[in-house]
């Protein structure tokens with residue numbers, strides 16, 4: 001699992017080391033890691049490091065210092081390096097080291113901005129050391145125009161490799177907000193700890209791939225602000241039946257989804273739940289939808305019953321419910337049932353204060369806007385997309401439920417503040433029906449959850465929601481390798497990932513040669 005910290009927390013962790021006079025040592029560790037990552041990326045891109053052209057954008061602070069020292073190391077290995085100073089001053093020792101290795105230097109002004117931009121565009125790589133954790137607000141002129149030109153080149157698929165030093169300049173390290181222009185990166189080499197701002201919102205989009213360099217802050221960092229699950233956690237969370245299991249003990253998921261207007265959502269949610277692995281799906285909904293479900297998934301047990309009269313371990317309500325009054329009633333009852341419940345799509349609007357963390361609301365930014373407005377928060381979709389950490393946490397805190405806010409980086413927030421971010425998804429998943437499959441996966445994880453009640457910590461359901469987002473994102477990425485993703489065809493990828501993550505050798509029969517019974 002990756003632990004992430006706010007930029008503020010990382011600065012706090014650095015403080016005692018800086019007070020001991022170990023700032024230069026930390027900076028050398030950061031610069032060494034940055035130069036090694038940049039060297040490796042340059043070698044991959046152009047075959048060899050020697051002769052590569054590098055421009056380092058250096059601001060006035062320590063972020064610029066890290067980047068200049070890293071560029072000096074690259075220059076010493078045969079890279080033609082130029083520094084463009086984006087502020088009137090630069091870290092003096094780092095600048096001197098850079099010059100000693102033959103690096104050339106010019107200061108960015110309004111007058112030479114076009115020339116500097118041209119130098120960046122002609123380079124193999126740009127090291128972004130304009131702003132780090134000490135930055136506030138977006139990039140200012142003249143570096144703003146330069147960043148905009150580089151961003152535009154990236155949009156066209158042109159331009160240099162952009163490597164962000166610690167974080168893309170212009171991104172808020174605490175939250176991932178982007179208050180103005182920021183320089184988008186192909187990769188971010190971050191120091192001491194992954195910053196929350198690299199895992200959420202616009203910061204997650206701007207960061208590219210993330211490489212974290214340990215500079216020895218471990219003992220000083222304290223409690224993480226956010227987490228990202230990796231393979232090992234997924235393997236522990238995904239359900240595996242054992243020999244004593246029967247269909248009821250594995251976990252029964254009740255699905256109240258679909259309507260005569262939108263039957264497909266129920267089919268996709270059911271298919272994804274079965275592919276993730278449940279003991280049984282009990283489907284509640286209109287007869288016409290049930291017939292379609294039974295044609296596609298004969299194993300689903302369908303009825304037109306009520307939530308309160310149906311025995312399950314968890315509920316999934318909302319996908320494709322439209323304005324079907326009975327499905328709306330079932331969603332409300334599922335939220336009130338006391339059982340774990342995924343509340344998706346149209347049913348999110350029926351949520352409000354007084355829920356519990358085992359209720360997982362799964363809105364996209366539009367649905368979250370409506371939910372927060374219904375509770376009196378003046379917020380727009382743009383606000384939420386710009387600062388999803390804040391609004392996912394706010395919604396969780398206001399409702400008492402766990403909130404899975406979907407997007408490029410999907411966030412799972414617990415009402416007590418625990419936060420997970422998963423970004424395995426591909427933009428090909430941004431297609432109608434995608435959310436229905438995610439809700440099916442999550443429903444299955446809630447129904448099959450075997451964690452003893454006394455070991456379900458405060459962030460437990462956020463963790464399960466994050467695992468569902470991760471599995472869904474990975475399945476989508478696998479499917480996208482063969483072309484545009486069709487959510488109704490995602491089941492094989494979900495199944496094969498579950499198989500891969502849960503594979504374990506069976507007990508088998510051992511034959512001992514010493515016993516003399518072999519063959």
Ligand SMILES: NC(=O)C1=CN([C@@H]2O[C@H](COP(=O)(O)OP(=O)(O)OC[C@H]3O[C@@H](n4cnc5c(N)ncnc54)[C@H](O)[C@@H]3O)[C@@H](O)[C@H]2O)[C@@H](O)CC1
Pocket residue numbers: 014018022023024026027030059060061062063064066130131132133134135136137138139140165166167191192215
């Ligand atoms: N202190 C150390 O020895 C270490 C520092 N590290 C690096 O230091 C960075 C933090 O350094 P600093 O605290 O010097 O801060 P920054 O390097 O982020 O720069 C802050 C400076 O930029 C100015 N500034 C802030 N916002 C601006 C804006 N929007 N436009 C233009 N100028 C702006 C500020 O006035 C300040 O002087 C980290 O991100 C990391 O890269 C790490 O390598 C760890 C070790």
Ligand SMILES: Nc1ncnc2c1ncn2[C@@H]1O[C@H](COP(=O)(O)OP(=O)(O)O)[C@@H](O)[C@H]1O
Pocket residue numbers: 345363364406407408409410425426427428429430431432433434435436438472
């Ligand atoms: N740009 C993107 N990159 C990666 N994944 C995305 C992107 N946009 C959306 N997704 C994912 O696609 C799914 C869309 O869900 P949702 O909007 O609810 O779909 P639907 O409305 O069809 O149910 C979510 O899992 C979300 O995380």
Ligand SMILES: [K+]
Pocket residue numbers: 063128129130131132164165166167168169
């Ligand atoms: K930077």
